[in-house]
Amino acid sequence: MPTHTPENQRLVDLLKRVALQDHTSFKQLYDLTSGHLYGVAMRFVRKRELADEILQDAFINVWQQAGGYSATLSTPMTWLISIVRNKSLDRLRRSKIESESTDALDVDATGQGQDEAIDHPDPHDLFAAATEKFELNRCLSLLEPPQRQSLALAYYNGLSHSEVAEHLQVPLGTAKAWLRRGLERLRKCYDADTHTTGPKGTA
Template sequence: MLAAARRDAQAFRALYDATAPRLFGFALRILHKRELAEEALQDAYVAIWHAAATYQAALAAPMTWMATIVRNKALDIRRRQDHPVEIDAEGFDSDIVAALATAGPGPEDALQRSAEAQALARCLATLERRHQQAIGLAFFHDLTHGEVAQQLALPLGTVKTWIRRGLDRLKTCLARGEAP
């Protein structure tokens, strides 16, 4: 990832070769059509190439970060195809954990990614349902605050407050390792 951030095309190719099959499978589970999953994967790798320099290892494992980008691109395609966006925090958690289960070149990397995904899932589970929904729509479904407010039929200020409070609680939970 660091070499790709420095625009090393060879390193990016190696990253692609190591991760594309799992991420393609992840996109295919969301879109259910091979050609749409291929489009999502291509869009995701373009975004990864351009955003690699902004990747922060302290926030997420590389595979988790890339899986989130693939998910967002796949959901963009679903929205363009007029498929309704549905919040499924539990499904997302299990999809990320499943995507990470076979990821990584070694057992230490897989363990770290799995632990991070599980910690995030546990911390999300400690939030109130309304905070889970607002955060899920905003970050996992890549909706704007206005779109989240519209989806939940709530005032924009309420949605912004729920997201801010939920993120504060997630940050505290992850920092303290409070997840049950």
């Protein structure tokens, strides 16, 4: 059975409010737990930049799935650690082949990649990045499937307009229209979020 302590209860209460999309509670939860969770990610991936990305992705999941947490099944930290652990394992599987080439790039020429990784990143910067990524994902989810898929192919997979059309088996003009309308809707949604929430990373 989960251990009932004041610290656990505070995290339970924060998760309940995060489930209601309370940004202030989300920031408090992040400030209280991100240091420990960052250490968990580091133990798996051993690279600061990967641990940063895993932490951001994990807190996006927390924001989206906080309503699924059950205090009767596990403590908040156990639940949070399991998210970070799963994200870390997924990342290790995806980057297994790419890791050697990435390491070679990090030490290329000036060695700037290593120098930049010496200091621990500012938690507030990580929180802002995680929030921004969540807002982008939310806006993407509001697009029509063809628009979302065409944008993903063009901007995440690097396909040209003609390649997107070929992949989706539609005329080139249709693919271009999906991309154009998708970008317009994405920009409007993202701009609306920015104006509503104010500067990133503020309570």
